[in-house]
Amino acid sequence: MSQRYGIIDIGSNSIRLVIYEKTEHGAHRVVDGSKRSARLSSKINERGELSQEGINVLIETLKVYQLLAKQHQLDALVPLATAAIRNAGNQAEIVEQVKQATGLAIRVLTGREEAEYGFLGMINSLSVQSGFLLDIGGGSSELTLFLNRKIVHTFSFPFGCVSFNKRFDSKNGLSDVDLDALKSEVLQAMSDHEWITRYAHLPLIAVGGTARALGKIHQAATDYPFSQTHNYPLASQSVLELFHELRLLPQDKRKKIAGLSKDRVDVIIPGFAILTTVFQYIQATHYIICGAGLRDGVFHKLFFPEQPLQQNPLDYSVENIIALHTAIPHAHTKHISQLADQLLSCLMQHDSSKEIFRVYLNTAARLYRIGATIEYYHYEKHTFYLIVHSHLNGLTHKEILLVASIASFRSKGKAKAELKDYGQLISNEELDTIFRLGYVLQLAAALDRSETQSIQQMELKLEQDKLIISVTAAQTDLELESHKVKEIATDFKKQWGIKPVLQLNHL
The missing domain is CATH 1.10.3210.10 (Hypothetical protein af1432)
Known part of the structure; x- marks a missing residue:
């Protein structure tokens, strides 16, 4: 008998629902999904709390997802939250309001749990032995070193493409001064982890919305014939050229870039800035865009607990x-x-x-x-x-x-x-x-x-x-x-x- 599970990923930039099916023959597939660009991290007030407006957006979105879950007769619906709620000063109040309004108990992931789930989703989808994994979210970013398909070190940056865009507004492009300030903050965060510099010349696997957007933009620019961005390799110079071309464009012109979705037009530049700064610091060999990440890792961990990590x-x-x-x-x-x-x-x-x-x-x-x-x-x-x-x-x-x-x-x-x-x-x-x-x-x-x-x-x-x-x-x-x-x-x-x-x- 088949089973269906829903995973809700409450991120800083978007809230996503993915519905997976486990068939009676042991296979699994995605059968439905939905996404809302909620921008929760942009609704954090001066006290570091998620505003009531943000909480209302979250509750409204979850209620819609519950309707989809009911339609699919799910065996389980698992809501998970990352940086926007994790770092909010009123985290307990958010979780309680959601519980009262929807009956859903949100599980707030730690930065390490977020990195581990992202790693599991990635490693089960790529034949790569060692490298760095970078997941750029809206309010946080996770950098993980893995060797021989096992995590060695990981840490979470307290910033992402949405929170940086709030501070370094790129509506009219990103100036040299703001770029230098942004890069300085990223470099300072990495300098606190001396292990990073001991493992140069490894690939940088990039997951998340910024990574997928990079792949789509580059493929559109080069008339790439294959329809997937997953496992798409990119050279350093190609990414740098694309970044510096985009960072000089005002937002109204960015909207015309082929491959760039409307809900990422304003945050793509700070996302690219984080990505290229990390790449240069770790002296990576090349980029690999990965289409699998947190939600896939959660699925494998929760619903294949006997063997969540696949060696082949x-x-x-x-x-x-x-x-x-x-x-x-x-x-x-x-x-x-x-x-x-x-x-x-x-x-x-x-x-x-x-x-x-x-x-x-x-x-x-x-x-x-x-x-x-x-x-x-x-x-x-x-x-x-x-x-x-x-x-x-x-x-x-x-x-x-x-x-x-x-x-x-x-x-x-x-x-x-x-x-x-x-x-x-x-x-x-x-x-x-x-x-x-x-x-x-x-x-x-x-x-x-x-x-x-x-x-x-x-x-x-x-x-x-x-x-x-x-x-x-x-x-x-x-x-x-x-x-x-x-x-x-x-x-x-x-x-x-x-x-x-x-x-x-x-x-």
């Missing part, structure tokens, strides 16, 4: 996709992934590229029939689309395209046509990789054309221009398999220079 994000996301598409013939795809791996090991036994190619091929083999859950006829094109638009965590955008093209491979011409809009990411060398691995997957699928997993043992031998495939099978013949191998043999030889020949050994 790619395997985890592939298993999740498979569990979401129950019509995939799992026994068949698992069998051909094993056959494909064995074929590749023989064909590339002395090639250093073999290990990463095994990852691409295994992922493609396990997902190659996903398109048939939409329609069997022409399922390959649906497979390509679904893989490109699924969360294949742990792969770069280029690698997702490679996997999608291998999984949907029919012929060289069709693969080229499918990738014509992605020329910025796919080179001729990568096209050749797609062709080679695509034919290996075709051969593996041919060896289980009957989808009965009859082959119990397979031995491979290279003889001059032939690949001898000697198999032991449960069936007395492999007529379907033999026919299919012969059908693709000519094209396979054109790509690999050897012709596959199937030989059956009887039990």
